[in-house]
Amino acid sequence: MNIGFIGTGSMGSTLVEALADSGALSPEQMIITNRTYAKAERLAARYPGMQAVRSNTEAAAGCGLIFLCIKPLEFKTVIDEIRASLQPEQVIISITSPVLLAHLEEWLPCKVAKVIPSITNRVWSGASLCIYGTRIEPADMHTIEDLMSHISSPLRIEERYTRVxxxxxxxxxxxxxxxxxxxxxxxxxxxxxxxxxxxxxxxxxxxxxxxxxxxxxxxxxxxxxxxxxxxxxxxxxxxxxxxxxxxxxxxxIRTTHAKFQEDLEKVDQSFTVKR
The missing domain is CATH 1.10.3730 (ProC C-terminal domain-like fold)
Incomplete structure (x- = not known):
């Protein structure tokens, strides 16, 4: 199964590197893109077989899992770009906490999940938080958690506990x-x-x-x-x-929760537009 990564910033590149270096994925399975294409190209060059592409649509096409490793306020724009090319069996995975599953399920025709990684995953340690949408099936959960188990201890949580x-x-x-x-x-x-x-x-x-x-x-x-x-x-x-x-x-904790609420309101506004 091919896996796409949209966004190779700090956390996106950490996730790509950890999954490739741990052997969880072969570079040939990984398709990556970034707003600045040269950044994705440099990352792919370090892993022969990894494919850097120029558009988000190319990164999503034909991939079983697609990780969205982008900033919260970029989600609506990226979703608008890739939505028409997605199939019901594909799984979009957000690694960003202020974007809710409800936001994604409203605008996407496929399955959705959230996986919140940690910098500790770079050394195959720490936890990864797994949160699932209503369309996700047990087999999807197994696939995601098996993948993340190579670099972390996957932990299923309820979305309301995401911040803490x-x-x-x-x-x-x-x-x-x-x-x-x-x-x-x-x-x-x-x-x-x-x-x-x-x-x-x-x-x-x-x-x-x-x-x-x-x-x-x-x-x-x-x-x-x-x-x-x-x-x-x-x-x-x-x-x-x-x-x-x-x-x-x-x-x-009060400070992080207050900032999360502020970000959540901005994300909610970005999704509140007419279809």
Whole structure:
């Protein structure tokens, strides 16, 4: 089965690279396009057999799955371009959270789904969020999840939880990287430790922590209790963090949800036009 990718920006190219490098797809199965054709052409050149095409219609034609890796406000334009060439058995997959399944099902004659990837999928790790429209059949779900299982742990969710689950799986790596950066810079500034060494230590610490919380079977509470001796150094630092951070992540979630609602309203307006 051929699979099309419309959009090879940051997340689109990450998805293409991960699926090709993991062996989930052979380059010959992949047809890609981008608004700037040269960008798609450069990506395809790295994977002999991968086909870069100049139009969205070419990328969609004859493909069993078509990933739309584009910005929310570009969806209506792209859908208008490809709609007439789509067949009922094809599956359009959005990787963009503010575009609802209802938007897609109203305007498309085929099956629709959403798969929200994560930057961690680039190293065949993390989750991918799978959300399905009403026309999707069990065989389609199996095909999509089997594909994504090569680079992630596919997780079926209800669409109403898209934002908060995306905060954890897709935005989370950036949030954790920001906190780790602050930790590294503070260590270097306060003690003079070499920043490269501090970065390597911190990155490996984060990797090991993730493994303890997954393969090691620990909870976040277990891990803190195992490391922090009551009255010890770690315990003193954790008390400071509890005071200083307090409700910061509640405010982070409120911020992402507010921006999501703003984007959703704009997307809704872009789809609210006469047929």
């Amino acid at each position: 689950v995306s905060d954890l799986s897709s935005c989370g790596p950036a949030f954790m990287a920001f906190l780790l950066q602050q930790f590294i810079e503070a260590a270097a500034d306060e003690t003079g430790i070499d920043r490269d060494n501090a970065s390597r230590l911190a990155a490996n610490m984060l990797l090991g922590t993730g493994l303890l919380l997954t393969e090691g079977g620990m909870t976040t509470e277990d891990l803190q209790q195992r490391v922090a001796v009551p009255g010890g150094i770690t315990d003193a630092a954790l008390k400071l963090l509890r005071v200083e951070l307090d409700d910061v992540f509640r405010r982070v």
